[in-house]
Amino acid sequence: MKRNLLFLSALYVATLLFMAIQKPVFMLYNAAEAPASPAAWASVVLHGLKLDLTVAGYVAALPLLLLLAGAWVRLPRRTWLAALDLYFGVVALFAAATFAVNVALYPHWGFPLDSTVLIYLSDPREAMASVDWATGVRQTLLAALYGGALWWTLHRIARRWFDAAPQPWRRALPASALLLLLCGLDFLAIRGGLGASVANVSKVAFSSDTFLNHAAVNPAFSLLSTLGERDDYAAAYPFFEPEELAARLEALVGDRQAPPAERLLATGRPDIVVVILESFARTIMDERVDGEWVMPRMQQLKGEGVWFENFFANSFRTDRGEVAILSGYPAQTRTSIMKLPAKCRELPSLARSYARAGYATEFIYGGDLNFTDQASYMYATGWQRLVWQKDLRFDTPAADWGYDDRVMGEFVAERVVDLARGGEPFLAGWLTLSSHTPFDVPYDRFDDKLLNAMAFTDDCVGRLVDRLKASPAWDNLLVVLVADHGYPYPADEPYDTPLRHRIPMLWLGGALAAPRTVETYASQIDLAATLLGQTGLRHDDFAFSRDIFVPRERPFGYYVFNEGFGAVDASGQAVWDAATGRLREGSDPELADLGRTLLQATYVDLAGR
Template sequence: MKRRILFVVVLFFATAVLMAVQKPLFMAFHAARCADCGAEAWWQVVRHGWTLDLTVAGYVTALPLLLALASVWVPLDGRRWRRALAVYLVAVSVVAAAVFAVDLGLYGYWGFRIDSSVLLYLKSPKEAAASVSGREWLVQGSIFLLAAAVLSAVLLSVSRLLETPKLSSAGRAAGTAAMLLLGGLCFLAIRGGASVATANVSKVYFSSNQFLNHAATNPLFSLLSTLGDDKDLRPQYLFFDEEERAARFGEIRGDRPDSVVGPRLLRTTRPNVVVVILESFGRTFTDERVGGEWVTPNLQRLKAEGVWFENIFANSFRTDRGEVAILNGFPAQTRMSIMKYPAKSRTLPSIARSLAAEGYETEFVYGGDLNFTDQASYMYATGWERLVWQKELRFDAPVSKWGYADDVMAGWFGDEVLRLAGTGRHFLAGWLTLSSHEPFEVPYVRFEDKILNAVAFTDDCVGRMIGQWRRSPAWDDLLVVLIADHAYPYPADLPYNVGRRHRIPMIWTGGAVAGPAVVEEYGSQIDLAATLLGQMEVDHTPFIYSKDLLSPSVPKFGYWCFNEGFGIADPQGETVYDCTSGRVLIDDDPASGRLERGKALLQTTYKDIGER
């Protein structure tokens, strides 16, 4: 009986130690983010993270413990149970190693530990893999293989401790009692202790340095604990009771009855509209100079010639969420994407549907696969009449990992807009670029930094395309909206949740623009819908979240979501709130009301989705 007990105890603590060892490895892999952290910080990460390591160890040990308990009463064939136990432990090792390796790689881009949102992108593995360079495949693949080998070797060696000799009646009774006691302790570990609060990520948060909190989080627990957390959305983020939520949201909603029309930016209320969504074009790119030379000289020129919106924020960090914010005026979510729920996304208001009702043709173009993250079904359901993408495009040009490069697509889309203009019908045309996306491999050499070089390439392609339109008669009635789908963690040490990480450009250019102007008002992607439709004198009351940035009666602020919370900014400063820990991470003015606005907006978003 002692061997059974020893096996369960050693397996539990061996698993916990293996989980704990991942923490300093994670910190070492991302050493630039903790360069100022001393030995005490490293120790605190391991110490505070131990709680969730024990929880994961409890889950891993539960099935072998039941096997050991069963062996007290039921004779087990030695070879069969050892084989079954080995298969189980190797499977656990492979899963844990895969999560560890993927999480290490993703954290550099996402800025948070792996969770269920990764599954949204694994449904289209080809496109998900396109983000990974050959070097990253080699590094993360090697880490996975090494981690799987180490975990398997340790856990299989522990399994050899289990022996199941036949027991006497007294031995069975004592063995059952011992196993039930161990089972109770295992349950407590899974639960996260005996206190009222059960195991959750916030239990390991201990520092004002968010990276240290993330380092303390067990990645396997982070993933498993979020599986299925979007099934019932209405109960999430219950900051206020319903009456207070409705009142607070009523103060910031875009379709307020006291909204008035602001100054005119356009020469006509019926321009032909082109929306170019620029992949990953954060302000840290577009505001960057290298050796005195702008990374995006064309955007800088267009900024001076057209309408420049100075204080615009991306609502999220992923394309699928940014597209919905831009095209539907609907706020991004933390750990889910409404685009992945066709029954819900089709009910959203959309710029395409609103303009189609005014007689506009609508067409959206992408050089890659629009099936990725269910974009095609979402686009058709929200009013885009024609979709043009890689499956029906045939160019004598190489295809990158994501699809046709931006120079190829800019040439085609440039001609397509002129063709649409020649039909005599009003139109809305959209194009999502793709070359300024990981792995940033482009047929262009201007900067040594491959990320800046890819951004410069797209800027060059867009500049040439707009130059083509400017030289044509179509220019006079054309409104071109340039806006990013999201920003990017550049420089690498830029925190993932602050306002600077989410600042993006928005430029209106074209012959339909009345003249150069700068709009200083604070806003985000969701505000494009009401601002654009307001200028076109098209009803935008269905867009309850979208604010007309030119209306003096509507409150103005930028808003963004990240995996664990939200941020909100206005001329007085910014507030960043972490929902996992319930902490205010940044607040330049606690009396500003920004925190309450952000909470009301996030709570309303999830309530709205849950009821669609």
């Protein structure tokens, strides 16, 4: 058994080293973009290990199973070794090909190798026509050298230590138990650890320099993890012909440079804080228990600022809600653009727009921003600084999702005050997390865990506002409170109804001219154009975002669920089900067509990215 443990250890370490060496070669090949700092190079290798460990776990999986079988099945050693040599050949060929192709394509594509390459490989002649002879020879030699060295190394490790000789059952049983334990550890390596977020490309993102994040990505992992993403997005919802779709979308969005008919701000260049509230549904905000508001602070604050009465989330997940809020991009039914790094890198964003106007941008989260590729999306869309759990140290222990909202609310308040002292305008973001299942919070107001957690975050947000009000930062501050999505409360509320997707949005701060209530129907995608319009900045690159204060013939809210969409306005609602191709609710064909236009246009746009 000792020999086999040495075999597995050597196999894992050797694979890890071969994966890691790809990073400096990649950076040498792209030296024009690579910074000269040795610390940057070291950071790429170190952060890249997160996915390299996962790939090494995949490579070790089959040898582990062969050892387990070898404890019970009598076969000549040369048979086991021949099987391993064949397997190592496949591993070496795949690793070498992805490495060499990634190095060659990156200068042209600007993003790590993923399943996009398969589109071009469907026509080998076209693929070869785009590769010049010198590049083809050079990359073939690189692949041969790398793949040959990897295969030979793993071959030698197996020859030296692999031992699959069958044993008496009294010795085979404990050996098998140990191997099963190692299988469990290998699964953890493949999964990416014990945390809430599994292995994904965002795991290695660490820098505001997109190139460094790309350099840290393991191309084999990137390709395999995106193989299921080759849907024909443009054909997913063929409601209208292309010309009609374009005309309908243009009429729906309207003039994206028209000035707003109403000004909410007393200043044209406020400091801005966007607080994204986890799962803050209107049904919960408007709930009372024994006569007490579940969210008394939100109820109080909505009379102090600009309250949006008829506002809707675009989806039911945080990753899609964030993109809708921060990029004005509609959510998708069966995928998430945040998990498609090659597609979301060119999305417009509030961070990028305000950075162009001279704002500093910073996003804060008390948990793991690797979850659902958030860090990758944030860096790609222009956030200059990310602060999250790995950067934070507090006396209190973190909960399941990260540091609770009371701890983070105090941190965010201090950070906003510090930014305001700097004299430079800023856009700061904060995503709360305590009002997320399992709803374990240091608070005891309601017996219902869900309502108690919501009440806790409500209290934390109130404390944040109180702290900012008491600071000099308040006079020039605009605070936008908006939920990432709704929540199925009450539990019998169907997941596809407008009520399920209705959420609060409230603007507060000394930068506001006066409090008021906005009755216009809108959704998260409209926040970007509205905020930019109020601060006098262009937003014509936000193709789907409509300024709430630019008059429209028929304002409406829009959302999607896993198999359909909903559209709602002052006259009614339309809920369309893709499974049946029919409206579940509503009979207004015009309102239904507004939803169809946005859904189809979203997927056509997604296909073109």
